[in-house]
Amino acid sequence: MNSTHDDSGSLGAPELASALQYVPVGITLIDRQLSVRFWNRAFCAVQDFPAELMRPGVPMADLFRYIARRGDYGPGDTEQQVNQRIALALKFEPHHFVRTRADGVVLEIMGRPIAGPGGDPVGFVTIYQDVTTEKRYKDQLESKNNELLTALSDLRMALDGNAALQQDRSKYYQLAVRDPLTNMFTRYYMEDTVTRMIELHERSDSDKLGVLAFDIDNFKAINDTYGHLAGDTVLQRVASLFLGQMRKVDVPVRLGGDEFLIFLAGVGQSACAVFAERMRNACAALQFEGELAGLSVTVSVGVTEHRHGESLRTLIERADTALYASKREGRDRVTTAA
Numbered sequence: 001m002n003s004t005h006d007d008s009g010s011l012g013a014p015e016l017a018s019a020l021q022y023v024p025v026g027i028t029l030i031d032r033q034l035s036v037r038f039w040n041r042a043f044c045a046v047q048d049f050p051a052e053l054m055r056p057g058v059p060m061a062d063l064f065r066y067i068a069r070r071g072d073y074g075p076g077d078t079e080q081q082v083n084q085r086i087a088l089a090l091k092f093e094p095h096h097f098v099r100t101r102a103d104g105v106v107l108e109i110m111g112r113p114i115a116g117p118g119g120d121p122v123g124f125v126t127i128y129q130d131v132t133t134e135k136r137y138k139d140q141l142e143s144k145n146n147e148l149l150t151a152l153s154d155l156r157m158a159l160d161g162n163a164a165l166q167q168d169r170s171k172y173y174q175l176a177v178r179d180p181l182t183n184m185f186t187r188y189y190m191e192d193t194v195t196r197m198i199e200l201h202e203r204s205d206s207d208k209l210g211v212l213a214f215d216i217d218n219f220k221a222i223n224d225t226y227g228h229l230a231g232d233t234v235l236q237r238v239a240s241l242f243l244g245q246m247r248k249v250d251v252p253v254r255l256g257g258d259e260f261l262i263f264l265a266g267v268g269q270s271a272c273a274v275f276a277e278r279m280r281n282a283c284a285a286l287q288f289e290g291e292l293a294g295l296s297v298t299v300s301v302g303v304t305e306h307r308h309g310e311s312l313r314t315l316i317e318r319a320d321t322a323l324y325a326s327k328r329e330g331r332d333r334v335t336t337a338a
Contacts, residue, residue, distance in 0.1 A: 017038060020038075020040045021040045021041055023040060023042060024042055025042055025046070025127050025128060025129045026039070026040065026042045026043030026044075026045070026046040026047065026127065026128030026129070027039065027040050027042070027043060027125070027126070027127055027128075028043055028124075028125070028126045028128075029114075029123060029124070029125055030060060030089075030123050030124040030125075030126065031122070031123045032121070032122050032123055033059075034059060034060040034061070034086065034089055034090065035057045035058065035059055035060070036054075036056075036057065036058050036059075036060065036063070037056070037057065037123070039054060042128075043128055046105075046107060046128045046129065046130050047063075047067075047107075047128065048101070048103070048105070049063070049066070053066055060085075060086070060089060061082055061086055064081070064082045064085045064086065065078060065079075065082050068081040068082055070101075070102055071102035072099065072100075072101045072102050089124070092113040092121035092124065093113070094111065094112050094113065095109070095110070095111050096108075096109070096110045096111075097109055098131070098135070104132070105130060105132050106130070106131050106132045106134075106135040107128055107129065107130060107131070108128075108129045108131045109126065109127070109128050109129075110126065110127050111124050111125065111126035111127070112124070112125055112126075133220050133223055133224075133257070134220075134257055137256055137257040138256060138257075141256045144180075145188070148186075148188065177189035179254040181232060181235060181236060181239075181254075182235055182236055182239035182240075182243075182254050183239065183240075183243060184239050184242075184243065184252045184253055184254040184260065185251055185252060185253045185254070186253070186254070187253065187255060187256075189251075189253070190251060190253045190261065190263075191312065193251055194209075194251055194263050194312055195312055197209050197251070197263065197265060197306075198306055198310075198311075198312060198315070201306050201308070202308060202309075206266070207265070207266060208266055208267060208268045208305060208306070209263060209264070209265065209266075209267075209305060209306040209315075210263070210264040210267035210268060210269060210271065210272030210275075210303070210304075210305045211261065211262070211263055211264070211272070211303070211304050211305065211306070211315060211316070211319045212260075212261065212262040212264070212272060212275070212276050212279075212301055212302070212303055212319070213259075213260070213261055213301070213302040213303075213316070213319035213320050213322065213323040214260050214262070214276070214279075214299045214300060214301040214302070214323065215257075215258045215259045215260065215299065215300060215323065216234065216235070216238060216258040216297060216298075216299055217297075217298045217299060217300055217327075217331040217332055218331075219231065219234070219257070219258040222234055222295070222297075226291060226292060226295075230291060230292055233288075233292065234288075234292070234295075234297055235258060237286055237288070237297075238283055238286070238297065238299065239252075239254065239260070241279070241282055241283060241286065242260070242262060242279060245275075245279065246262075247265070249265040249266070250262065250263060250264050250265055251263040251265075261316065261319065267305075268305050269303060269304060269305040269336060269337075272303050272304075272305060273303045273334060273336050276301045276303050276334045277334050279299075279301075280298070280299055280301055280332070280333070280334055283297055283298060283299045284296070284297070284298050284332065298331060298332035299332070300323060300326035300327045300331045300332065300333060301322075301323065301326060301333070301334040301335070302319045302320060302321065302322025302323030302324070302325065302326060302334075302335050302336075302337065303319070303322060303334060303335070303336045303337065304318045304319045304322055304336070304337035318337045319337065321337060322335045322336060322337040323335070
């Protein structure tokens with residue numbers, strides 16, 4: 001990349017490097033000799049590295065060694081752990097994994113090789129992200145799902161015809177289909193019900209199916225600033241706002257954490273986008289009391305509709321793609337899928 005300015009006002013390498021300092025995820029550029037040629041402040045923060053450790057051209061071996069001595073790689077010989085990671089890095093293969101630091105912080109790490117003019121790898125770009133909160137929510141949901149599976153298994157073994165059993169059926173069913181925090185439907189209910197809605201659309205164009213994928217902007221920062229109980233309050237308020245606008249035929253779903261899906265029966269993409277914009281404005285107008293007084297909450301939304309021959313998984317992926325486009329464009333907006 002040319003680092004000089006020209007008359008057209010184009011940006012060069014220094015400006016790009018400066019801009020990357022503001023990216024909220026850690027970024028490193030590593031050369032063919034496994035020396036670090038660039039890093040941003042977020043990288044040091046997410047790795048909890050001391051300032052004196054980082055210097056231009058610092059070998060990755062030094063960083064691996066610091067991490068090993070800190071205990072992040074678990075028990076074992078430090079130099080052996082370093083050598084193993086150097087050998088893997090020298091393969092210059094794409095990688096994506098999750099690692100837990102010794103202090104419990106969970107990091108998601110994704111690296112891709114940088115190809116030179118001849119196609120051979122000349123380095124690596126790697127992204128590091130703190131996903132501790134997301135991992136906690138995932139573990140909670142997996143635990144809840146295991147409880148539900150056990151409950152459903154017990155239910156199948158029960159005998160029909162008993163009045164008390166009928167009450168148990170209702171209780172277990174509600175556990176299986178309703179998220180206890182937000183009262184939205186669970187993934188279990190979604191997979192069964194929305195599949196039937198898709199089948200209806202396959203048989204008749206009039207049975208359209210619109211989809212909103214949304215999450216709460218900067219939700220991790222809310223949790224970090226106010227605590228997880230306050231974060232739960234925000235989730236409940238936003239979910240309640242959407243539930244208040246749902247018809248009986250609609251299917252509002254909490255996927256996990258602050259990620260939601262809304263399936264609107266008989267609604268096409270254009271009408272779905274209008275509804276999404278109205279709900280985005282309603283979320284921005286929410287007011288909180290107590291320790292959350294003055295907090296502004298916004299949502300980013302992706303909108304699409306089911307296409308003939310499309311699976312539920314593909315439908316959700318397209319809605320997610322539109323959601324991520326909203327986040328890339330600055331959050332607090334609605335994006336319609338192409």
